[in-house]
Amino acid sequence: MIAGVIAVVLLLAIAAYACGGGTDYGAGFWDLTAGGTARGKRPRQLIDHAMEPVWEVNNVWLIFVLVIMWTGFPVLFQRVFTTMWLPLALAAVGIVLRGAGFALRRPARRLAGRRLYGAVFAVSSLLTPFFLGTAAGGVASGRVTATTTASTDAWANPTSLLFGLLAVAATATLGAVFLAADARRFAAPDLDRYFRHRSFAALAAVAVLAVVTLVVTHDDAPHVWHGLTHGVGLVFVVVAVLATLATAWLLTRPSGAWSRVTAVGVVAAAVIAWGMAQRPYLVPTSLTVAEGAGAPSTLRWLGLVTLVALVLVVPAVALLYWLDTHGELEGLTDADLRRDSAP
Amino acid sequence: MHTVHTVLLLADPPAQTLPARSMMAFTLASHIILVPMGVALPLITLLMHGYGLRRGDATALLLARRWSAVMAVQFAIGVVTGTVLSFEFGLLWPGLMGRWGDVFGIGFGVEAWAFFLEAVLIAVYLYGWRRLPSRTHFLLGLPLPLVALLGAFGILAANSWMNTPRGFTLDAAGNPVDVRIWKAVFTPMFGPEYWHFVFAMFVTAGYVVAGVYAVGRLRGRRDHYHRLGFTVPFTLAAVCTPVQFVLGDSIARQVFQKQPVKFAGMEIVWKTATHQTEYLYGRLHPDGTVTGGIGIPGLDSVLAGFRPDTRVTGLTSVPAADRPTPTQATIAHWAFDTMVGIGSLLLLLALWYGGLWLWRRRLPASPWFFRGAACAGVASVAAVECGWITTEVGRQPWIVYQNMRVAEAVTATRSTGLWIMFAVIVVVYVFVFGSFLAVLLRMRSRWRLADGQGGPRPPKETPEPDTPETETPYGPRSAGSRL
Numbered sequence: 001m002i003a004g005v006i007a008v009v010l011l012l013a014i015a016a017y018a019c020g021g022g023t024d025y026g027a028g029f030w031d032l033t034a035g036g037t038a039r040g041k042r043p044r045q046l047i048d049h050a051m052e053p054v055w056e057v058n059n060v061w062l063i064f065v066l067v068i069m070w071t072g073f074p075v076l077f078q079r080v081f082t083t084m085w086l087p088l089a090l091a092a093v094g095i096v097l098r099g100a101g102f103a104l105r106r107p108a109r110r111l112a113g114r115r116l117y118g119a120v121f122a123v124s125s126l127l128t129p130f131f132l133g134t135a136a137g138g139v140a141s142g143r144v145t146a147t148t149t150a151s152t153d154a155w156a157n158p159t160s161l162l163f164g165l166l167a168v169a170a171t172a173t174l175g176a177v178f179l180a181a182d183a184r185r186f187a188a189p190d191l192d193r194y195f196r197h198r199s200f201a202a203l204a205a206v207a208v209l210a211v212v213t214l215v216v217t218h219d220d221a222p223h224v225w226h227g228l229t230h231g232v233g234l235v236f237v238v239v240a241v242l243a244t245l246a247t248a249w250l251l252t253r254p255s256g257a258w259s260r261v262t263a264v265g266v267v268a269a270a271v272i273a274w275g276m277a278q279r280p281y282l283v284p285t286s287l288t289v290a291e292g293a294g295a296p297s298t299l300r301w302l303g304l305v306t307l308v309a310l311v312l313v314v315p316a317v318a319l320l321y322w323l324d325t326h327g328e329l330e331g332l333t334d335a336d337l338r339r340d341s342a343p
Numbered sequence: 344m345h346t347v348h349t350v351l352l353l354a355d356p357p358a359q360t361l362p363a364r365s366m367m368a369f370t371l372a373s374h375i376i377l378v379p380m381g382v383a384l385p386l387i388t389l390l391m392h393g394y395g396l397r398r399g400d401a402t403a404l405l406l407a408r409r410w411s412a413v414m415a416v417q418f419a420i421g422v423v424t425g426t427v428l429s430f431e432f433g434l435l436w437p438g439l440m441g442r443w444g445d446v447f448g449i450g451f452g453v454e455a456w457a458f459f460l461e462a463v464l465i466a467v468y469l470y471g472w473r474r475l476p477s478r479t480h481f482l483l484g485l486p487l488p489l490v491a492l493l494g495a496f497g498i499l500a501a502n503s504w505m506n507t508p509r510g511f512t513l514d515a516a517g518n519p520v521d522v523r524i525w526k527a528v529f530t531p532m533f534g535p536e537y538w539h540f541v542f543a544m545f546v547t548a549g550y551v552v553a554g555v556y557a558v559g560r561l562r563g564r565r566d567h568y569h570r571l572g573f574t575v576p577f578t579l580a581a582v583c584t585p586v587q588f589v590l591g592d593s594i595a596r597q598v599f600q601k602q603p604v605k606f607a608g609m610e611i612v613w614k615t616a617t618h619q620t621e622y623l624y625g626r627l628h629p630d631g632t633v634t635g636g637i638g639i640p641g642l643d644s645v646l647a648g649f650r651p652d653t654r655v656t657g658l659t660s661v662p663a664a665d666r667p668t669p670t671q672a673t674i675a676h677w678a679f680d681t682m683v684g685i686g687s688l689l690l691l692l693a694l695w696y697g698g699l700w701l702w703r704r705r706l707p708a709s710p711w712f713f714r715g716a717a718c719a720g721v722a723s724v725a726a727v728e729c730g731w732i733t734t735e736v737g738r739q740p741w742i743v744y745q746n747m748r749v750a751e752a753v754t755a756t757r758s759t760g761l762w763i764m765f766a767v768i769v770v771v772y773v774f775v776f777g778s779f780l781a782v783l784l785r786m787r788s789r790w791r792l793a794d795g796q797g798g799p800r801p802p803k804e805t806p807e808p809d810t811p812e813t814e815t816p817y818g819p820r821s822a823g824s825r826l
Contacts, residue, residue, distance in 0.1 A: 053470040056422050057462040064455045066429045070440045071448030078441030081433025085756045089764050092430035093771055096423045100775040103419030107412070107782045109789075117778070294445025295511075295522035305452035313456050316463040329470035332412050336472060338793045339405060 002300055003293035006072040007282070009306050011275035013065045015268045019174065020058035022167075022267060026175015027051050028098060028125020029168065030198060031118065037111065043179075044118065046191055048106060050182040053329040055102065057320060059095075064309075072302050073292040076144075076282045080135065083144045083154045087131040094128035097121070106331065126168060133167030134160040140274060141221035142284040159220045162213040169209050170267050173202040177247065177263040184256060185327065196251050199259075203248055206266070210240075223284035227277025236273030240266050356750040362761035363435040363753050366768060368735075370427055373772050375731055376724055377421040382495060382541070383548030384414055385465065385487040387576045392481055394575065402568050408472060409790060410552070413783065415469045420779055422462070424772075435761075438752035439742050446511050446519050446527050447504040454497025460490045492541060499540055503532035506734070507601050508743050531601045535594040536734075542587040543730065546689070547723040549580025554720030555787075557713045568794070574706070577716060580723075581693035588690050591683070598737075599647045602744060603656035604665070605737040608672035609679045610643050614657040619643035624680055627669040631659065667739045678732035685726040689719055 027047045034040030034047075070077040081088060101121030108114050137160030138144055144154070154160075176199035183191035217225040227233040243265035250259040278284055282292045293299060323329050388410040395403030432440050440448070467475075468484040475483070504510075510527025511519035556573035599606040606612075612619055613631035621643035625636020644653040658666045667675065692715045699707050707713075742749045754761075 053466040056419060057459065057466060059422055059426065060455065060458045060462050063426060063429055063458055066433075067448065067451040067455045070432060070444040071452060072445070074441050074444030074448070077433055077444060078437040081430075081440075082437045082755060085434060085754065085760070088430060089434050092427050092434070093767060095426050095430075096771055096775060099419050099423030099426075100778070103416050104775075104778050104782055107416060107786060109785070294448075295520065297522050297524055298445040298449060301449050301524045302452060305449065305456070309452075309456040309459070313459040313463075316460050320463045320466055323467060323471070323475075328474045329466065330473045331415070331470055332408055332472055334789075334793075337405070337409050337412055337790060339402075 002296060002303060003072075003289050006068065006293070006299050006302055006306075007275075007289045009303075010065065010068045010072065011272060013061060013068055014275070015271040017058070017061035017065055018167075018170070018267050018271050019264045020054075020061050022129065022171040023174040023178050024051055024055040024058050025098075025125045025129045025168075025171035026173065026202075027179060028102075028122050028175070029172045030175055030179060030195070032122035032126055037115070042188070042191060043194065046179060046183060046186070046188070049186075049331075050179060051102065052106070052331055053324050054320060055099075057317060059099070062095075068302065068306075072294055072299055073282060073289075074294050076287060076292045079144050079146060079283065079287070080139060084135040084138050087134045087138075087155045087160075091128050091131040091135070094124040094131065098124035098128055125171075129167040129171045130164040133164035136167070136274075137161070137163030139283055140217070140224045140278065142223065142286060144283045145286045157220065158216045159213070162209060162216055166206065166209045166213055166270075169202055169205040170270070173199060173206050173247075174263055174267060176202050177251070177259050180251075180256060181260050185325070192256070196256070199251055199263075200248065203244060203251075203266075207244060210270070221284065223281065224274065224277045227279065228273060231276075232279075233273050233277035236269045236276055240269035240273060243269055357753055358758040359753045359756065359761055360750055362758055362765050364749065366761065366765040367431055367435055369765070369772070370424065370431060370768060371731070372728060373776060374421070374424040374428060375727060377417060377424065379544040379547035379551065379724070379727065380414070380417050381421045382491045382544040383488075383579075384410065384417070384552070385468070385484070385491060386545070387548060387552055387579060388414065389481075389484055389487065390579065391571070391575050392484070394571075396477065396481060400571075403571055406568065406572050409786075411469050411472065412786065414465070416779065416782060418465055418469075420775060424775075427768075434756075434764075435754055436742065436752045437754050439747065442518060442747065443508075443743060446522050447501050447508070449524055450497040450500030450504070450528055452497070453500075454494050457490055457494035457497065461487065461494055464490060495541060495544070496537065499537045500528045500530075500533055502734070503530050503536045504528070505742065506530075506536070506605075506738060506744050507532040508746050532597060535590070535597040539587070539590045539594045539730075542583050542590055543723075543727055545583045546580045546587050547720075547727055549576040549578075549583065550689070550716070550723045551576075551720035553577035553580065554717050557716035557719075561710060561713050561717060570706070573716070577696065580719075581696045584686075584689050584693035588686055591686060596647060599655070602738075604658060604661055605667075605675075605744075606647070607656055607658045607660075608667040608675050608737045608739075609733055610655070611672050611676045612643065612655050612657045613659055615654065615660050616657065617644055617652045617654050619647075619653075619655040621646060622676070624677060627673050627676070629669050664740070665745070667737065671736050671739045675733050675737040678729040678736065682726045682729035682733060685722045685729070688715075689723060689726075692716065692719060 027050065031040075031044055031047050034043040066077075069080070097120050101117045101119075101124065105114055105117040105121060108117055134155045137157070138155045140163065141157065141159035143157065143160075176195045180192050180195035180199060183189075183195055214225070214228065217228070228237055243262045247259055247262040247266060250256060250262060280288050280290070282289055320329075388407050391403050391410065392407040394400065395407060464483065464487050468480070468487065471480045471483065504527055507530045508527075509530055510523045510525070512521045514520045553573050553576040556569045557577075559569045560573060595606075595609075598609070610619075611622055611625060611627040611633055613627070613633075618641045620638045620640050622633055623637040623639070625633045625638070627633055641651040644651050644655055647653050647655050658672065666672075692712070695707060695712060695715075699705060738744055740748050740750070742752045
């Protein structure tokens with residue numbers, strides 16, 4: 001019972017990271033594709049400005065996921081990190097390069113420095129979600145077992161690769177939808193159009209990849225396929241489809257309002273559908289939630305920690321997002337750091 | 344469990360152990376440089392900020408803003424290098440987490456939500472300078488030091504559990520059952536480790552920040568700006584240093600009580616006896632002899648139990664496989680002695696500063712004091728590294744003291760793969776930390792240049808309109824409405 005609750009918490013934390021962190025990875029994706037220095041100047045400025053105050057908070061969701069994994073389901077943690085060694089190691093390197101590249105780009109002044117840090121940030125924004133996605137695909141297709149070694153087959157297989165691509169496409173969608181909204185907020189209609197077009201393209205890519213994934217999982221990950229086409233899993237698949245259609249429709253409307261909510265709905269529903277499809281397994285057909293669960297007393301404490309987190313963290317994160325979307329948060333400029341200024 | 348031990352006694356440690364340990368050591372040693380700043384720089388900045396608000400001192404506010412700009416970069420790099428450590432628990436030590444994750448992992452849960460709060464508050468603080476009302480901005484920053492202390496709670500609970508594990512019973516297969524979380528979090532070493540660590544962070548951050556302005560003073564910059572930038576952090580560090588000295592002394596005695604073999608390693612004590620000699624440095628050989636170093640007869644017993652006839656356990660009280668090797672003991676011993684030595688020098692510096700302040704109400708004038716202060720930052724970072732080496736190397740060969748060996752916890756991934764990844768990580772970290780340093784230095788020279796040109800002017804009432812240099816190309820529509 002308690003193990004099931006913690007498994008749901010883990011799933012929701014993964015969904016939160018996919019949405020929060022995903023938006024930032026997506027911003028990096030569009031940074032990568034923004035073109036040369038002159039052409040990409042305005043999109044990049046918007047990306048810098050939009051991501052700056054929130055990306056560190058979004059990254060903490062990942063820490064939360066890892067903590068719930070190793071405290072609540074130690075065996076799962078051990079097996080995932082043993083079999084998915086290479087993609088996870090590369091994702092870790094990607095996370096460092098991405099965060100450092102982003103943080104260093106802003107104070108760097110020379111064009112060469114900004115280019116280098118920007119490129120590091122953008123490329124690793126593409127690779128990190130891909131590798132995290134492949135690791136998730138390895139879990140979904142049941143390749144994470146007690147006996148599997150860290151071979152390439154564990155992650156270089158159809159399901160893993162598609163999960164990786166799907167992760168990239170989903171982050172790109174989120175990034176474009178949020179950046180379009182930011183462009184509207186900053187009254188930059190040209191950038192609004194720019195990112196709306198990209199939102200459509202990314203959303204179409206997500207739809208195509210999702211269909212392909214569903215076909216591939218039929219043979220490669222039969223348990224998940226069955227879960228996605230039946231019961232609760234199917235409900236969330238339908239929600240994801242409806243959210244996709246709603247996002248596309250909202251993006252054609254002039255105001256574009258609520259498109260962020262529906263875009264988050266697409267990704268969150270897809271992640272939850274995957275988790276529900278895996279029931280009752282943590283890793284399909286080799287490790288059930290009950291088998292993988294840690295000591296019951298620990299799980300109860302973990303539940304308590306989660307509750308406290310909800311009470312403390314949700315208002316704080318809500319405050320941050322509210323301040324951010326109302327234009328209250330802005331980085332210090334050179335002028336603020338000179339003696340003759342006093343903001 | 345015992346069969347596992349016997350097997351491991353006969354076999355060499357797996358080939359993965361060396362690269363895994365090197366990688367963990369390298370990434371932690373790098374990350375730990377940023378930790379004092381992450382924990383204590385917000386406090387120091389808030390002190391300066393509060394001082395500036397209270398006195399209406401524009402220079403203090405400028406310093407606080409500039410430290411915020413540094414904090415923005417440093418916090419980001421701390422976040423990502425910290426995330427790597429979480430990954431390494433799985434990538435390098437899956438055996439540790441697989442068996443013990445549910446016993447000691449919960450502390451990290453507390454840490455995770457502390458990080459959430461910290462990331463939120465720091466974002467509001469760093470990016471709230473321009474548009475938030477100044478009181479609201481300051482008040483929203485105030486919980487930051489407390490949240491940072493909460494974050495330290497989790498990681499220290501985990502590390503002290505690895506040193507004095509409890510809160511579980513082992514079943515026939517050697518797996519922990521019947522987990523009692525409260526006992527597993529508040530282990531005997533937790534209190535001493537926690538306070539020793541927290542004060543180390545305050546001391547280190549204070550000396551590092553003050554050191555920057557001490558250098559400025561040595562180069563002849565004696566204005567209000569440098570005086571303030573030096574005094575606030577240095578005072579904090581100087582007040583904390585004697586406390587840290589007492590805490591350090593107490594934790595050493597706690598190790599003597601709770602982990603006698605680790606203490607024996609730290610003090611290179613070979614045979615259990617009374618009237619033990621205290622060695623300053625020196626090298627322990629496999630036959631138990633010590634070469635080099637200065638030996639002070641009887642002092643080790645006095646330090647451990649206040650009396651020369653205190654019985655100090657030696658390394659040979661346990662089988663060779665259950666204790667640090669002579670080389671490991673020597674490393675831990677050197678790190679320990681270096682830490683204590685640096686701590687003692689810092690105490691002298693703090694006493695010099697405090698004494699003069701109490702009697703004369705002024706800063707020391709001697710350039711030697713500022714030379715010392717300029718080195719104190721680097722020295723205290725070195726002391727933090729040494730302290731961490733002492734506790735980690737001194738615990739060998741155990742990852743969970745007397746319950747799991749490092750060799751049992753290490754990943755099964757091929758050692759070549761680990762070496763390659765280690766090389767990649769080294770390159771990435773050199774790039775990241777090198778760039779970080781370069782960016783800091785460039786910020787400093789930019790500010791110095793700006794100060795030289797503009798000179799101190801009376802502060803203006805309202806913020807400057809965005810100059811062409813500002814990097815926000817299109818302000819929000821509501822710009823200025825809240826001011």
